[in-house]
Amino acid sequence: MKTTEIKLSAAGMLAPIGDEDEGRVEVVNKYLGTQDDRLDMDRLGKVQKLRRNFRFLSIVGFSAVLGSTWEWALVVAGISTVNGGPAGAIWLFLIVCFGMFFVTLSMAEMALMAPTSGGQYHWVSEFAPKKFQKIASYVVGWLCVLGWQGAMASSMFAAAQQFEALIALNIPTYSIHGWHGTLLSIAIALLAIVFNTVLVRKLRIFEGIALVLHGFGFIAFMVVLWLLSPRSDVGQTWTDFQDNTGWGNPGLATLVGILGPIVTLVGGDSVCHLSEELRDASWVLPRSVVVSAIVNYGLGFIMTVTIMMTRGDLETVMETNTGQVYVQVVINATRSRVGTSILTAAVAVLLVFCSSNSVTTASRQLFAFSRDKGLPFSKWISTVSVPFAPG
Known part of the structure; x- marks a missing residue:
């Protein structure tokens, strides 16, 4: 495959070297996006270094897989069940959705005005009082970088826990140890x-596979849990706030349980950090942020209600040797080790894809902050070599 050479123009846009033939012009248009994209980059004072491969559907799919809200709702079910009970899990999920949606709308509006991979720290530099712009932007930049590095580790460890549950499910003598999760997390990190x-170059294919599995996995869990599991009383499920960890007050325990829905819904800014790889970013990005949020909130809420309505006896599911409450709920429903293993494996694989997408987002955040010289070794970290090749 022949690679087209690219040079930087004075305005910060890319242009081909040599013959200005029609084929090369198409290459530039394909990878640099629309005229609006080029004007946005020029206005923001940034140089286009990344291919604009994403479109509306692909970026929404990316966000859905990274968010993995129904998968995370299963994984953190134990946290919410112990701290607040079923009612706490459901109502706090709605409360977190309500609060985070307004944050999402604000991000969408700022993304429309400044579609840059820097995201929050760039927006802070624009809207903070002039005398605080530099320091505030610098602090927020570090918080975003460290936050996404931590999010990567969380995703990988969550995926590792599902593999541990899968082993424990099929080998009754297996005992879960902390170092097992650490080694599995390292393996998942290397894979990501x-x-x-x-x-x-094959990432879009894997994203498509993950999105299909994400959809069919959700349907599979819905069918299995609603058809085979015992149903809890609706009124009790929505009103039974519990303190199962000795806080002394169900209300306080419920507030502690807010960690569950927060973990499930965090990461709504992920697509913002891919804005420089999104075609027609100023139009597509804000809409994709809002649509992704609505889809993720909906799937997460439905799964939270489902797992709380079909959990069965709380003490039984909490004593599971797999370390995952939902695995015990599924095996109680199916009475099948094989069927439960398939569903658990689906969650594990999807969280591996979630980890891969977390690496994608975190790397863009790291690149953007380094490009603005916010990190040690910024010049080396922000160096990107992308062959703009046709095809």
């Missing part, structure tokens, strides 16, 4: 890095 480097 391979997806984002060696297999980066």
Whole structure:
């Protein structure tokens, strides 16, 4: 495959070197986006270094897989069940959705005005009082970088826990130890890095596979749990606030349980950090942020209500040797180790894809902040070599 050479124009846009033939002009248009994209980059004072491969559907799919809200709703079911009970889990999920949606709308509006991979720290530099712009932007930039690095570790450890549950489910003598999760997390991290480097050109194919599995996995869990599991009383489920950890007050325990829905819904800014890889970003980005939020909130809420309505006896599911409450709920419903293993494996694989997408987002955040010289070794970190090749 022949690679087209690219040079930087004075305005910060890319242009081909040599013959200005029609084919090369198409290459530039394909990878640099629309005229509005180029004007946005020029207005923001940034140089286009990344391909604009994403469109509306692909970026919404990316966000859905990264968010993995129904998967995370299953994983954190134990936190909410112990701290607040079923009613606490359901109502706090709605409260967190309500609050985070207004944050999402604000991000969408700022993304429309400044579609840059820097995201929050760039917006802070624009809207903070002039005398605080630099320091506030610098602090927020570090918080975003560290936050996404932590999010990567959380996603990978959550995926590792599902593999541990899968082993415990099929080998009754297996005992889960902390170092098992650490080693599995490292393996998943290496796999996610391979997806984002060696297999980066195939990433869109894997994203498509993950999105299909994400959809069908949700349907499978809905069918299994609603058809096979015992039903809890609707009134009790929505009104039974519990303190199962000795806080002494169900209300206080419920507030502690807010960690569950927050973990489930965090990461709504993920697509903002891919704005420089999104075609027609100023139009597509704000809409994709809002649509992604609505889809993720909906799937997460439905799964939260489902797992709380079909959980069965609380003490039984909490004593599971798999370390995952939902796994015990599923095996109680199906009475099948094989069927439960398939559903658990689906969650594990989807969280591996979630980890891969977390690496994608975190790397863009890291690149953007380094480009603005916010990190040590910024010049080295922000160096990007992208062959603008046709095809």
